Amino acid sequence: MTTPSAAAAVILYRESPNLEVFWVRRMLQMSYQGGFYAFPGGRLEPHESPRDAAVRELHEETGVQIDPDELRDAGRWVTPPITRQRFDTQFFLARCPPDQTARVLSSEHDVGEWIRPQDAIRKWREGSILIAPPIKHALNSLSEGLSGVEARLKSAPDARSAGGTEIEMRRGVAFVPLRTPTLPPATHTNCYLIGDDDVVVIDPASPYEEEQALLDRVLEKRRARIREIWLTHLHRDHVGGANHLRQRWGAKIAAHPITARDLAGQVHVDRTFAPNETLDLEGQPGWRLRILHTPGHARGHVCIFEELHGSLITGDLIAGFGTIIIDPPEGRMADYLDSLRRVLALEPTALFPAHGPVIGDAAGRIREYIKHRLEREENILMAWRRGVRDAAAIVAAVYTDVDPAMHGFAERSVTAHLEKLRDEGRL
Template sequence: MYEQVRKTLPASAHDAPRTLAPVAPGIRVLALKTPTLPPAAHTNVYVVGPDADGPVYVVDPGSPYPDQQQILVEALAGQPVAAVLLTHHHGDHVGGAAALGAPVWAHAATARRLRVPIARELADGHTFDGITCVFTPGHAEGHLCFETAGATIAGDMVAGLGTILIDPDEGDMALYLASLQTLLARGTQLLLPAHGPAIADGPAKLREYIAHRMMREERIVAALARGEASTDELVASVYADTPRILWPLAERSLRAHLAKLVREHRAFEHVPGRWTSTGSSL
């Protein structure tokens, strides 16, 4: 079955279909072009509910482009939309939220950041029509996943293509790691990310993500143990295995890690941009 799931999702978005493809029991998907973080160029719109006739929920209709919004309207083939559900407030997830003319539901912290009116505020544990909201802050303050009997719509918790950026200005690395653990504890097998193909072995992917972030954190701690370092020096040391073109993004991720370590009293910034592992500069 998971092999089948993989085949229904486009590996690359160039061959993205214009129709809704079944991806899990009661869930269909359509990838629409969005202004998102390369190498991803599309955001998956998930449609939860019956294949025909009954009302459906549309998760993250993110495309701001009218031609892409039109593809979604045509793919829905007149099925009524009970509500638009948003995983979080980023533009590539909300760009087409108002275009469907349906009520938009999201977490209160997402609602605060959007101009589109939110008809219902969702929170952890809210359940409707077989969908359960799971609060997963970290990538964004109001991030929600939507769990059904067969799969979890994972938003930007994990990616089937590219990477998840935890931005120091609005993300929180400690919360993100805790949210990865939350999803792992719920044990959903099939994860449906906003970018890229479905993830058949969800628990393995979540463990991989947690291990990867912990590996980076350990490298930062080890680098600081060797002595005071500038932000640039830390990037060069911690992300030595990452192409230089990605270092500006790596620096943002590094800052999110450092913010976590500072809160834990494992890193200190006595002078802006210079980091140590001890509370004393002596």
């Protein structure tokens, strides 16, 4: 588990006459929460206190200068262990001096504006923006006014949790990170809960009893009806808790016909997806889910596209960090690249992967994946033409940026590339 970096952030507010906060949108290209709305802040420098860091970051990013003694404690949040970039962030509340103007000064942000907390929450409820749980909690707390706000800001029960909580960065697209026997560098699989009163559960992944109990508690707290359990593909770190959830909640399991066939005798699949199947879920703002067959990582792999707001639940088509292993014969590189191109054409607005954090720069990440694979393929082809024919030797020559501990997995991807090149008549 990655040790969180110490950080500080400032919830800057004014009354003009309505209560407003100043928030910023992180540039899409940012490696951490690109495209998300947040409050000004950043990492602590060596030997710097959270208060001093908050004052410095606020001034660097907005031009507003405040006295450290004017900062009010607004709670502390720790990033759950689903990503390699984690932060232990101390939040502060501060009134903007009336003679100063907040504006965007940092190259990390492309938008900065004053907004009423209620209006910010409304935008989120409409499904049009991405915000992390600390930001949503702060906005909800401030929506009730300044009286008693410090106690509300510090009241979040999951603020310092190491994991096991429901995370909802876009309205109605929530996930619970569950510890699973997955492949490194991942340690968890995100189980998605889509909807409101009625939910579809996607990839109840964990075979571990304590993780299954954790997911049960989240569902009990929600008091939602499970419409169905959907599986993105057959791998054990995606289906490990499916039978338990079916038995515990009486919900049926659905999967692609190939996945249902391959899981026969292991997971009780009640029905199979129809081609291009859709499901509408009522609520605010409402959700329309479309099943997309996206083979490549697995023959029966599917993604789920929420068409009204552009959320793509990617399964193992795309990860929040690193790349995806394509392991023949189950995996086929040509199919994988075709699946990436097809989901890119849908113009998704955010990617919700099975492993790692939500990705705001959807198109950028998909293009990056395609470019990365094609560059690898060209380098593999060049090595082949130099007479390097063994997969392990090709990995040693081409995958020089990969940890040697991962070379065995890289060999499987090399095999997939070679199969594709042979099929295309390029070897």
